[in-house]
Amino acid sequence: MDKVVASAAAAVADVPDGASLAVGGFGLSGVPNVLIRALHERGTRGLSVVSNNCGAKESGLAVLLAAGRIARVTGSYIGANKEFARQYLAGELEVEMIPQGTLAERLRAGGAGIPAFYTPAGVGTQIAEGGLPWRYDGAGGVALASPAKEVRDFDGTDHVLERGIRTDFALVRAARGDRHGNLVFAKSARNFNPLAAMAGRITVAEVEELVEPGALDPDAVHLPGIFVQRVLALTPGQAADKGIERRTVTS
Template sequence: MTLDKVVGSAAEAVADIPSGATLAVGGFGLCGIPMVLIDALLQTGVDGLQVVSNNCGVDDWGLGVLLAAGRIAKMTSSYVGENKEFARQYLSGELELELTPQGTLAEKLRAGGSGIAAFFTQTGVGTQVAEGGLPQRYAADGSVAKASAAKPVQVFDVDGERREFVLEEAIAADFSLVHAKRADRFGNLVFDKSARNFSPLAAMAGRVCVAQVEEIVEAGELDPDAVHLPGVYVDRIVVVGPDVEKRIERRTISVDEAASRPMPEGA
């Protein structure tokens, strides 16, 4: 493997992702999503993808474009709102869903990237997360075609109390796709504020990690203390520039700001 991990285009970076691959994708809502890589993957025509990500974008942006094209077979997510097509496909039986608590999803990705097979957590104890029965796929008639299985529960002594914990298995994906603010040619990544979100964890979980970055610098130019993800986890870098399109999922303004704005013509 060359130390210089920069590739010439997004198309080249995702060219070997096959149909049926498992993908871990960074982002939270539309914040920090690797949209250029998602678009490039859409153009390849691959389908049957099993995607692990906090959510599935919106109807016309983010992972939502793959979903709308019928390329995603299964989502493992913690939030499934903001996307009408997601709801339609899930309720009609076209899409499988493994709904996972958000903190548990983050830890499953981190564990997968750290070589940890499974871990115990209190999150989900006493619910269908642990006991099973969550609908993962519906039949065309609305009945549940596939439900989640029960997970092992074990009691541990914590702070002098006997508490139940559920066993959660780690997630390791074939590929991971992330967006970063800055990288050096060795693949060390720096994320921008809240755009970091799930991205380092998703990157760790992928056997092959592809990162789109706004800026590339030479080796040695990044302050080691500023690196959020070491280059050992990153295999390919695509430079997309600082003007890459970023969308706001839901824009909220103050009452004062709204009052100060002129009314649109014809309103």
């Protein structure tokens, strides 16, 4: 039952080239930076990533992206990540953009064993009708477009069929965790982390504070350890290393 691993390198040692990854975080909040850096140092490439965004401020998944290690991204947000936009438009990267709520539910459904579900989000758009550019040809044309999806009427309202997502691995970050893999997330870091963890066949969690089994109030656990296979305890310095995306001040 003790799922603690000795190092970040050991935690990702079996992630092969071409693996699919669900990665928690949103912007700079709740991003498993230590595990991502370990994957970068290992040299793993050809990754298919499922995450809300692909890193920001040269941190998180942006580290792998800049090194050319990511082949495909399923996400909801490009934002201010200029390298993400450049690779996509240059045809170097395949990108499936989907509504944020749909992405969250696809991850949750995959983790819950639900193969597909219907949602009204995207009906009447290219999300349902197909034709969204997944890959450009580098000259402004579309090399690969999204296919049309099944649409079905429920009680007079059209719904589009979306498939649940399962990935080979998942990388997440939690505020507290015990040796059995039970996790607690802090505030806005409880974003895509629980959902990404559910979707991974092998889930690795880096935790800012490792506690012994029984120390966490069962009612306070956000994600039970059944979804987590490995736990990495961060050093105090790693736990405190948190970026600020936009610093604002008042006079």
